[in-house]
Amino acid sequence: MPTPENSRPDHRAALGAFxxxxxxxxxxxxxLLVLDRNWRCRDGELDLVARDGDALVFCEVKTRTGTGFGHAVEAVTPAKRRRLRxxxxxxxxxxxHHAPDLRFDVVGVHVPRSGPVRVTHLRNAF
Structure with a gap:
């Protein structure tokens, strides 16, 4: 029988996918037109790649159930920004794919225990 400790990664993966x-x-x-989801290479994974008019958008998605550790969009650290670049x-x-503009966005998804899901989309986040 799974314990809370070893079921947590499954919960986190399901929450992230949601x-x-x-x-x-x-x-x-x-x-926006989503071009790619969960693209992987040896250096890591891009959550979403989209086109917004003339801009190619690389988008990091952060999902949280609470704000005890800050808002989801605050989780994109300088090291994460370097990796995303x-x-x-x-x-x-x-x-x-070619575009005159490149942009990095962050989408924060807050999934509270009750109430509606809230989405924050930061364009040109960094």
Whole structure:
């Protein structure tokens, strides 16, 4: 029988997958076209890559159930930003997409125990 300790990664993965689905819907509702989801290479993973008019958007999704450790969008640290820039270069090298503008967005998804899910979309987050 699973214990809370070893069921937690499954819960976190399910929460993250849910948050990404919510983020995709929010981005689409805002007029962005999602080009790629969960793209992986040896250096890590990009959550979402989208097009917003002339901009190619690399989007990090952070999902939280509470704010005890701060808002979800605050979890994108300087080290994470560096990694996302590296991953964006790798994605561009692997794909034939060109855009005059590149942008890094963060989507925070707050899933409270009760009440509606709240989405915060920070354009040009860094």
């Amino acid at each position: 948050g990404e689905r919510v983020a995709v819907r929010a981005l689409a509702d805002a007029g 590296l991953l964006a270069r790798s994605w561009l090298a692997a794909h034939d």
